[in-house]
Amino acid sequence: MNAPIVQSRFRVTGMDCASCAAKIDGAARRITGVTDVSVSVTAGTMTLHHEPETDIAKLEQRLGTLGYAIAPIAPQGGAAHPAQKAHAHCAGLDHHDDHGDSHDAHPGDACCGSHAPAHGPATSTATEDNHSRAPMDGPWWRSAKARLTLLSGLALGAAFGAGLLLPRLDTPLFILAMLVGLAPIARRAFAAAVDGMPFTIEMLMTIAAVGAVAIGAAEEAAAVVFLFLVGELLEGVAAGRARASISALSDLVPKTAWVEHDGAVRAVSADSLAVGATILVRPGDRIPADGIIIAGDSAIDEAPVTGESTPVRKGVDAVVFAGTVNGEAALRVQVTATASDNTIARVVRLVEEAQEKKAPTERFIDQFARYYTPAVLAVGALVAVVPPLAFGAPWAEWVYKGLAILLIGCPCALVISTPAAIAAGLSAGARRGLLMKGGAVLETFRKVTTVCFDKTGTLTAGKPEVTDIMALALPAGEVLRLAAAVETGSSHPLARAIVAHAAAQAIAVPPAEDARAHGGKGVTARVEGRVVFLGAPAAAAELVPVSEADMQHVAALNADGKTVSLLVVERTLAGAIALRDEPRPDAAAAIKALTAAHITTLMLTGDNRRTADAIGARLGIAVAAELLPADKQRVVSDLKARGAMVAKVGDGINDAPALASADIGIAMGDGTDVALETADAAALHARVQDIPDMIALSRRTMGNIHQNITIALGLKAVFLVTTVAGITGLWPAILADTGATVLVTLNALRLLRFRPQ
Ligand SMILES: Nc1ncnc2c1ncn2[C@@H]1O[C@H](COP(=O)(O)OP(=O)(O)OP(=O)(O)O)[C@@H](O)[C@H]1O
Numbered sequence: 001m002n003a004p005i006v007q008s009r010f011r012v013t014g015m016d017c018a019s020c021a022a023k024i025d026g027a028a029r030r031i032t033g034v035t036d037v038s039v040s041v042t043a044g045t046m047t048l049h050h051e052p053e054t055d056i057a058k059l060e061q062r063l064g065t066l067g068y069a070i071a072p073i074a075p076q077g078g079a080a081h082p083a084q085k086a087h088a089h090c091a092g093l094d095h096h097d098d099h100g101d102s103h104d105a106h107p108g109d110a111c112c113g114s115h116a117p118a119h120g121p122a123t124s125t126a127t128e129d130n131h132s133r134a135p136m137d138g139p140w141w142r143s144a145k146a147r148l149t150l151l152s153g154l155a156l157g158a159a160f161g162a163g164l165l166l167p168r169l170d171t172p173l174f175i176l177a178m179l180v181g182l183a184p185i186a187r188r189a190f191a192a193a194v195d196g197m198p199f200t201i202e203m204l205m206t207i208a209a210v211g212a213v214a215i216g217a218a219e220e221a222a223a224v225v226f227l228f229l230v231g232e233l234l235e236g237v238a239a240g241r242a243r244a245s246i247s248a249l250s251d252l253v254p255k256t257a258w259v260e261h262d263g264a265v266r267a268v269s270a271d272s273l274a275v276g277a278t279i280l281v282r283p284g285d286r287i288p289a290d291g292i293i294i295a296g297d298s299a300i301d302e303a304p305v306t307g308e309s310t311p312v313r314k315g316v317d318a319v320v321f322a323g324t325v326n327g328e329a330a331l332r333v334q335v336t337a338t339a340s341d342n343t344i345a346r347v348v349r350l351v352e353e354a355q356e357k358k359a360p361t362e363r364f365i366d367q368f369a370r371y372y373t374p375a376v377l378a379v380g381a382l383v384a385v386v387p388p389l390a391f392g393a394p395w396a397e398w399v400y401k402g403l404a405i406l407l408i409g410c411p412c413a414l415v416i417s418t419p420a421a422i423a424a425g426l427s428a429g430a431r432r433g434l435l436m437k438g439g440a441v442l443e444t445f446r447k448v449t450t451v452c453f454d455k456t457g458t459l460t461a462g463k464p465e466v467t468d469i470m471a472l473a474l475p476a477g478e479v480l481r482l483a484a485a486v487e488t489g490s491s492h493p494l495a496r497a498i499v500a501h502a503a504a505q506a507i508a509v510p511p512a513e514d515a516r517a518h519g520g521k522g523v524t525a526r527v528e529g530r531v532v533f534l535g536a537p538a539a540a541a542e543l544v545p546v547s548e549a550d551m552q553h554v555a556a557l558n559a560d561g562k563t564v565s566l567l568v569v570e571r572t573l574a575g576a577i578a579l580r581d582e583p584r585p586d587a588a589a590a591i592k593a594l595t596a597a598h599i600t601t602l603m604l605t606g607d608n609r610r611t612a613d614a615i616g617a618r619l620g621i622a623v624a625a626e627l628l629p630a631d632k633q634r635v636v637s638d639l640k641a642r643g644a645m646v647a648k649v650g651d652g653i654n655d656a657p658a659l660a661s662a663d664i665g666i667a668m669g670d671g672t673d674v675a676l677e678t679a680d681a682a683a684l685h686a687r688v689q690d691i692p693d694m695i696a697l698s699r700r701t702m703g704n705i706h707q708n709i710t711i712a713l714g715l716k717a718v719f720l721v722t723t724v725a726g727i728t729g730l731w732p733a734i735l736a737d738t739g740a741t742v743l744v745t746l747n748a749l750r751l752l753r754f755r756p757q
């Protein structure tokens with residue numbers, strides 16, 4: 001029996017650090033038997049690939065006892081999976097409960113901790129669109145964790161005060177204060193141990209605290225428990241900041257929209273906008289949906305979404321994005337995507353999914369952490385027993401040192417060092433329209449040695465214009481009329497230009513039958529009973545003889561950077577159409593930046609050699625011309641075989657195979673029509689400069705990761721030495737642990753300020 005595998009995504013609350021992620025991952029595998037689990041602490045999400053029967057409710061309950069709540073995220077553009085619907089009420093609660101405890105790590109308070117099946121799918125559908133957004137985390141100081149920390153602190157203070165008055169009660173009072181904080185920690189430690197994860201920080205903490213009491217250091221045990229809670233709280237705040245860096249993008253979309261219906265205008269929730277609705281955007285308003293302008297003309301500030309600092313003029317038929325800011329004029333916009341499908345939502349979702357895909361460095365660190373904790377524990381045990389047994393050193397002193405070393409055994413800072421930096425790097429990129437699909441991609445960018453660019457639509461604007469029409473066997477008007485007819489079925493940029501040109505001349509274009517595109521060569525169709533071909537001169541020359549004079553005419557146009565397509569009607573050369581596609585304004589500068597960074601650049605094109613050379617010379621890039629789609633792929637493969645790390649940039653038209661075989665395939669295009677889902681990375685706003693920027697971001701991120709690993713391991717090493725030397729004790733050890741985690745996270749957040757050149 002082969003049950004279909006479904007994908008379910010969940011938002012996880014209460015997950016603050018990397019050891020949390022490990023616990024959730026472990027529990028999910030054990031409880032459901034599902035092996036395809038990915039958890040991202042920085043996105044706060046979990047994805048499972050499972051059979052429809054998998055008991056999600058049971059997992060939900062188990063995670064509740066570990067201190068986490070999960071809420072399903074509806075799949076994009078579709079209805080929620082039935083298994084998710086059953087729990088949708090939880091997310092609904094999460095979402096509406098703005099000032100509640102959605103960050104709550106306390107199983108009792110968390111929505112899903114103990115729900116009865118009876119109140120099943122009741123509230124689901126109304127809130128589903130909201131699930132693709134981050135839950136509204138309440139302010140951290142109102143969370144259960146904060147309350148527990150406060151309580152533990154108060155108990156510690158009370159014990160301290162009472163101890164001054166009643167010195168003989170001092171030890172029991174400190175033990176009591178310690179238990180206030182330790183009880184929930186110990187419970188989580190045992191719940192995780194039951195799931196086969198004995199070496200959690202909670203377990204280390206519990207052993208250290210109990211051990212400290214045993215050797216008569218109750219006061220310090222209470223202080224350490226309190227500091228641990230403070231540290232966890234800080235970690236949670238830092239992790240929340242990292243998470244907000246990307247979900248904040250969706251907060252850019254306003255909550256209400258002005259919809260025009262039957263001549264009346266009324267306010268509705270932006271989440272409920274349907275495709276095709278007409279909305280009014282007042283001057284100065286944020287645009288509430290992706291759409292097309294149907295009336296009005298205004299300067300749009302796209303900085304929050306694209307990082308483009310100068311406002312862009314947009315008029316009728318221009319595409320606008322949710323979250324951008326309208327300038328001085330009112331606009332009427334037709335909605336083209338629902339709230340859960342708009343560009344921002346797609347970007348947020350892609351970045352979250354990207355965080356679930358681990359980078360090689362991350363996997364290595366995870367592996368390392370697996371040995372790190374047991375190794376440090378072994379050192380702790382040796383330190384505790386060897387000196388007293390071998391040299392008769394005092395037991396209390398060395399057991400105390402051993403316990404302090406336990407706390408150094410927490411790998412949290414180390415394990416979070418990489419995902420925190422990667423999450424910040426991915427977010428920093430996404431905010432400027434540089435999308436990378438996972439840590440591995442971000443990591444690979446740094447190593448790119450060669451960038452291959454497609455020409456049309458990538459280095460050029462992809463908006464060619466008809467410049468010349470050559471009349472040969474037929475008059476010019478007839479050449480254009482037949483050419484437009486063959487092109488009506490094609491999505492090639494040249495086709496659109498020719499069709500638009502005919503329309504502008506008010507030419508009545510006849511219908512075409514059997515229209516067929518021949519990749520990299522041209523198009524054929526039957527028009528008014530005649531077989532018509534329009535395409536590259538080389539391909540045309542295979543059909544009909546082309547005279548020397550005509551060839552020279554074509555060559556002269558090519559040398560001017562124009563692309564010439566020949567029109568063949570039946571067995572005669574009827575005419576030719578020349579088009580010119582201007583390079584993107586930033587192309588030359590971007591190529592220069594890549595060259596300056598010692599990266600080889602190469603333009604791959606199906607266009608003829610002279611046109612390609614003319615454009616290549618203007619941009620300062622090497623050229624390989626007259627390539628069929630398969631040739632482009634071969635060029636990329638050859639480069640790779642010679643040891644190059646190749647990035648290929650293109651729009652997916654006639655270069656999909658090359659994109660797929662490159663080390664990194666980068667889709668480039670204006671907004672909505674980019675093939676986001678298939679490439680490894682995407683330059684959403686079609687700037688050539690985006691490519692060197694991605695490489696720079698990758699270098700910065702990897703540098704940040706190395707700093708983080710140094711901080712994490714360095715601090716631990718220092719405290720290991722000072723502990724054994726007897727300079728520092730229990731509480732500096734716990735401070736070092738949480739301090740390192742916070743430092744590493746804050747350092748990673750610096751990446752959010754990444755500003756490309
Ligand atoms: N639909 C079409 N209409 C007219 N000519 C076409 C068409 N498709 C292909 N051609 C001809 O074939 C040549 C190669 O096409 P191809 O799409 O491979 O390259 P391109 O348009 O130059 O873009 P790129 O730089 O992305 O390779 C074009 O330069 C053009 O002469």
Ligand SMILES: [Zn+2]
Binds near residue numbers: 017018020201235412
């Ligand atoms: Zn931790």
